[in-house]
Amino acid sequence: MLIAFFLSFLFALMATVPTIYLAKRLNLVTDVKKRLHPAHTHKGIIPRGGGVPIFLSILLTTIILLPLSKIIIGILLSCFLLVILGLLDDHGDISPYFRFFANLLISAVVIGFGLGIPYISNPFGGVIRLDAWQVTINIFGTHSIWILADFLAIIWLTWTTNMVNWSKGVDGQLPGFVAITAIFLGILSQRFTVHDISVQSVAIFSFIVAGAYLGFLPFNFYPQKIMPGYGGGALAGFLLGIISILSFGKIGTAVLVLSVPMIDAVYTILRRLKKGKSIFRSDWGHFHHRLLEIGWGKRRIAIFYWLISLILGISSLFLKGIEKLAAFVMIGIVLLFFIVIINRMKKTVKIVSEEE
Numbered sequence: 001m002l003i004a005f006f007l008s009f010l011f012a013l014m015a016t017v018p019t020i021y022l023a024k025r026l027n028l029v030t031d032v033k034k035r036l037h038p039a040h041t042h043k044g045i046i047p048r049g050g051g052v053p054i055f056l057s058i059l060l061t062t063i064i065l066l067p068l069s070k071i072i073i074g075i076l077l078s079c080f081l082l083v084i085l086g087l088l089d090d091h092g093d094i095s096p097y098f099r100f101f102a103n104l105l106i107s108a109v110v111i112g113f114g115l116g117i118p119y120i121s122n123p124f125g126g127v128i129r130l131d132a133w134q135v136t137i138n139i140f141g142t143h144s145i146w147i148l149a150d151f152l153a154i155i156w157l158t159w160t161t162n163m164v165n166w167s168k169g170v171d172g173q174l175p176g177f178v179a180i181t182a183i184f185l186g187i188l189s190q191r192f193t194v195h196d197i198s199v200q201s202v203a204i205f206s207f208i209v210a211g212a213y214l215g216f217l218p219f220n221f222y223p224q225k226i227m228p229g230y231g232g233g234a235l236a237g238f239l240l241g242i243i244s245i246l247s248f249g250k251i252g253t254a255v256l257v258l259s260v261p262m263i264d265a266v267y268t269i270l271r272r273l274k275k276g277k278s279i280f281r282s283d284w285g286h287f288h289h290r291l292l293e294i295g296w297g298k299r300r301i302a303i304f305y306w307l308i309s310l311i312l313g314i315s316s317l318f319l320k321g322i323e324k325l326a327a328f329v330m331i332g333i334v335l336l337f338f339i340v341i342i343n344r345m346k347k348t349v350k351i352v353s354e355e356e
Contacts, residue, residue, distance in 0.1 A: 001186065004204045005211040008061040012215025015053035020219065020226045023047035028090045030227065041169050041292060046224060048090035050216060051083045051231020057212035058239075065204060071197050072205075074113020075242055081106050082161075082238055086231020096280035099230070100162070103238075107157035110242065116149045117156070117245055156251065157241040160258075164237030166268065167261035168228050170288045172221035172302035175213040175228070177309040178236040181257045182210040182243060184313035189247030202246045209239050222298045253316045256324045259331040260287065260308050267339065287335065290342045 023029060028049045032042070059076060066072055085102050088094050168174035186206025189199060213236065219225045228236070244254035255262060264287040269279045277283065291301050312327070319327060 001204055001207040004061060004065050005207040007064070008057050008208045008211030009215040011060050012053050012057035012212045013218070015056045016050075016216055016219045016226060019049055019053045020047050023049040023090075023226065026091075028087070028229075041289070041298070042171070042224065042227070047226045048229035049087060049231065050220065050226050050228035051086040051233075051235050054212045054216050054228075054232055054235060055079055055083045057215060058208055061208045061211070062205065065208070066201050069197055069201075071114050071246075072201070074110045074115065075205075075239075077113075078106050078110040079235060079238065081109065082235050083231045086229055086234060089230040096278075096282075099234075100158070100280060103158045103161050103234070104154060106238075107154040107161070110157070111150050111153050115153065115242065115245060117153045117251075153245060156245070157238060160237040160241030160244075160254070161234045162237065163262055163265040164240060164258065165230065165233035166265055166286060167288065167305070168233040168236075169286055170222075170292075170298045170301045171224040172217060172299070173288060173305050174233055174236060175217040175220055176302060176306040177258075177261070178240065179210040179213040179217070180306060180309040180313055181240055181254065182206045182213070184257055184316055185240065185243045185247055185253060186210070188253055188316065189243070197246060199247075202243065206243050206247075209243065221302065252321055252324045256316050256319070256328055257309055257312045259312060259328055260305060260335065263332045263335050264288075267336070287339070290339060294342055294345060 024047055029045050029047050030042070031045045058079065062072065062076065082103075085094075085099065085106070089099060164174070164178065167177070183206065186203045189202040189206060216226075216228070216232070220228065240254060240258070244251050247253075268286060271285060272279045272281070272283065288301050288305075291304070292298075296304075312331075315327060316324065
């Protein structure tokens with residue numbers, strides 16, 4: 001696992017520099033004067049396309065260290081498609097609705113290669129089986145489709161893809177907490193797996209993902225030299241969703257470690273619905289935006305996300321199912337309380353400014 005981590009880290013480190021150069025030459029950049037985006041926090045002209053070096057690192061390290069099973073090939077193929085989608089968006093900001101339906105199709109691709117959620121752990125004990133409803137088809141051989149399991153897997157992957165991507169608004173924010181989450185999922189994956197892939201391969205792949213994102217981090221940390229772009233952000237969520245499925249449905253662990261971006265995503269959807277806006281349209285109002293509004297610097301916000309993920313990752317090693325659920329609810333209450341306080345502070349400052 002350590003070899004996988006450092007090799008992936010090295011590949012990402014080496015691949016990011018030429019990516020920055022090529023992104024500038026190919027106009028894969030965000031210029032705040034030409035490309036307005038309500039959620040962006042940076043200034044000046046910043047290259048995008050961060051998904052390319054991350055994917056290349058994962059691809060090369062996986063080919064070198066892991067046997068190319070059917071599931072691994074499916075993962076690499078779907079990740080390639082997601083990076084291409086990311087490059088298209090990095091170049092011209094494609095429709096968020098098109099991106100969403102593309103996410104569904106790409107998730108279906110990897111499910112077609114054998115990834116699925118046959119059952120998940122019940123927080124109150126035992127497991128919840130999802131593989132009871134099966135349909136057998138005879139196209140180029142006999143295949144079984146788990147209707148409920150595959151449907152939920154597609155929804156889960158699409159959710160993690162978008163939810164994690166929304167938490168990349170501050171320099172260095174995303175690579176750090178993604179790497180930490182991948183490491184803990186990799187550690188926990190050694191307990192059990194139900195797919196046609198060994199527990200060792202799942203753990204190694206998790207550390208490959210962690211190394212790739214940490215290798216990208218030095219160029220993304222404040223002041224960033226390159227942005228993850230849609231490809232880097234969406235790929236992060238997609239991969240974490242896949243690893244959580246591969247490691248015997250460690251979905252509860254993923255939910256706990258990713259509590260802050262997940263709760264932020266739920267809050268964002270509800271906030272947009274309340275305002276009558278599309279849930280797919282970006283805006284200013286994510287949790288990292290709130291922290292910027294009260295004076296937090298970008299370095300502090302990024303490190304805050306890392307520390308929370310680290311603390312929750314360590315907690316996931318010891319907490320049981322119902323305890324993880326209770327921890328998630330508690331974090332949600334704390335974040336909601338914090339957001340309410342920030343909103344009241346903003347209103348107070350606005351009233352004082354108007355009076356002056």
